[in-house]
């Protein structure tokens with residue numbers, strides 16, 4: 001076999017393997033989607049989006065409270081996780097020292113690896129026990145903590161990508177450094193940071209474990225952030241392990257809605273990246 | 282007391298690497314001073330020391346004195362931010378702020394230092410764009426992105442942005458090296474025009490350009506200011522053998 005033929009063969013094999021790997025990666029997602037649509041669409045109707053769960057034994061009802069609850073939890077989580085993550089990431093990207101940034105980066109990576117249930121226990125101990133009740137606040141904060149390292153590292157990376165020449169151009173105008181960072185560097189990295197934020201939100205939207213003993217779940221509309229609150233993942237979990245056929249169907253529908261929400265968030269993230277570095281006005 | 286910029290015993294380092302050695306020079310108002318020399322000889326570093334941009338680079342260090350109209354720029358109480366407002370800078374590559382419109386680019390210097398008055402902003406933007414000979418080309422599309430302009434227009438936009446904060450001195454670091462000949466000619470015309478209002482210092486690796494636009498020229502080699510004098514003398518009767526070799530094209 002000539003050298004060229006050997007390389008061609010090698011190229012084909014490698015291409016084949018890479019293509020197969022890509023297929024295998026996509027396959028589970030496609031299967032999950034097909035299965036969810038198949039099982040979930042049966043119970044999906046207007047009531048599902050507008051009604052509270054019915055008491056045990058009564059058919060019908062919906063998960064409107066859980067959908068709203070998940071949105072509220074995500075809002076609280078974003079209020080905690082986005083500012084901390086974004087400003088922490090800015091700090092990491094801009095600081096010239098080496099020890100403190102190293103430590104923060106290390107801790108963020110550790111935090112990223114902490115199982116979400118452990119973060120739930122942490123929120124339980126620090127918030128639920130002293131407040132003496134499960135609450136939306138505790139659940140939102142637990143999710144926010146999970147978001148921090150994701151947002152932090154994407155922000156850092158994207159702020160680092162802003163060319164030094166751009167900062168210098170602004171500094172040379174006699175603009176103080178902190179203003180250069182907030183008004184020139186941050187807006188330039190904005191699209192990427194938005195993507196990081198969306199990825200983080202999508203990631204925590206489906207978290208169940210930390211919510212079990214923080215947000216707890218609720219069969220009614222939300223009653224304030226210091227009260228237990230319903231959330232889709234909790235509701236799905238509760239319904240899926242129940243003995244009722246009707247609830248199983250609703251659990252599938254809930255899962256479908258949750259996936260659709262995550263899908264929408266990811267889609268927004270993708271669209272936002274497309275404008276990366278491009279002018280906005 | 283408008284006696285321009287006076288540089289005394291200036292040295293500069295990147296870490297351990299000394300890139301400027303004991304430079305003395307005087308750049309007078311109402312004239313253009315050209316800085317020439319082979320690449321890597323310290324031309325950019327020299328002008329970046331004048332507006333205190335050198336120290337922005339990590340581990341960079343400066344020693345010596347720079348005076349603007351008699352005032353120390355490296356005094357212990359001097360804020361580098363204030364120095365940079367008084368001494369504008371234009372870079373080799375035009376770098377408009379990518380997220381801003383043409384108007385916002387020019388207004389950026391004022392806005393980011395706290396000016397809100399819309400009337401004043403509009404006045405300033407128009408004046409700066411006229412001064413940079415760009416007004417007629419962009420006056421109907423001020424809301425368009427600065428990045429949508431051609432290279433030469435972008436460079437004039439950057440000049441307008443620098444002029445908008447009304448600096449006393451304008452430093453230009455090879456402002457034409459990324460531009461085509463027609464855009465270059467426009468900028469050169471502009472440089473000659475600008476010297477009436479400010480002290481202008483232009484770094485260039487193009488000796489014809491130095492000869493065309495400047496009254497004074499400094500020749501750098503390996504971090505040393507080898508020769509500084511009237512442009513015509515420096516090109517026709519250089520005092521130093523090294524200057525002669527460089528301007529006659531024997532090296533570099």
Ligand SMILES: Nc1ncnc2c1ncn2[C@@H]1O[C@H](COP(=O)(O)OP(=O)(O)O)[C@@H](O)[C@H]1O
Nearest residue numbers: 295300318319320321322323324325326327338
């Ligand atoms: N950011 C930097 N870090 C370290 N060394 C630098 C840096 N910028 C320039 N230098 C060095 O300083 C010397 C002078 O550079 P510079 O002033 O840019 O020269 P010129 O503008 O004449 O081409 C060169 O030897 C260059 O390698």
Ligand SMILES: [Mg+2]
Nearest residue numbers: 324325326454
């Ligand atoms: Mg240079």
